[in-house]
Amino acid sequence: MTETPVGKVTHFFDKISVAVVELNAPLKVGDKIKFKRGQEEFEQAVDSMQIEHDQIKAAKKGQAIGMKTSQPVHEGTEVFKVTG
Numbered sequence: 640m641t642e643t644p645v646g647k648v649t650h651f652f653d654k655i656s657v658a659v660v661e662l663n664a665p666l667k668v669g670d671k672i673k674f675k676r677g678q679e680e681f682e683q684a685v686d687s688m689q690i691e692h693d694q695i696k697a698a699k700k701g702q703a704i705g706m707k708t709s710q711p712v713h714e715g716t717e718v719f720k721v722t723g
Contacts, residue, residue, distance in 0.1 A: 642673060642719040648712050649703065658708045660718050666704070667697035674708070676716040683709045 645666050650659040658674075666672070666685060673682045688695050689705040698704045 641722045643722070644717060645672070645720045646718045648674070648714055648716040648718065650714060651708075651712050653711055656708055656711065657705050658712050658716075659703055659705055661703050662698055662700055664720070665697065665699050666720065668695075671721040673719045673721050674710075674712050674716050675719060676713055679716075681710050682721060 643664065645664040646660045646662040648658045649661045651657070652659075660666075666688070668685050668688060670685045671682060672685055673680055685706060687707065688698055690698065690702060695704070
């Protein structure tokens with residue numbers, strides 16, 4: 640199992656459970672990701688992503704995306720792509 644850093648949470652909307660993630664590597668729908676902050680961590684698949692309320696299938700390094708999360712996350716939580 641390989642974990643590659645792909646970004647960091649910059650904002651979280653708790654009422655709708657959406658995280659804004661600033662990407663430093665590409666990410667696409669279907670990828671498996673892990674959120675890590677201190678001892679807290681959980682994995683989920685990327686079901687959908689949005690930029691400015693438009694659904695997208697893939698995002699590039701440098702973009703900020705919105706995505707639903709299965710659990711609450713905090714600003715500064717690191718996001719990793721899980722492969723293998």
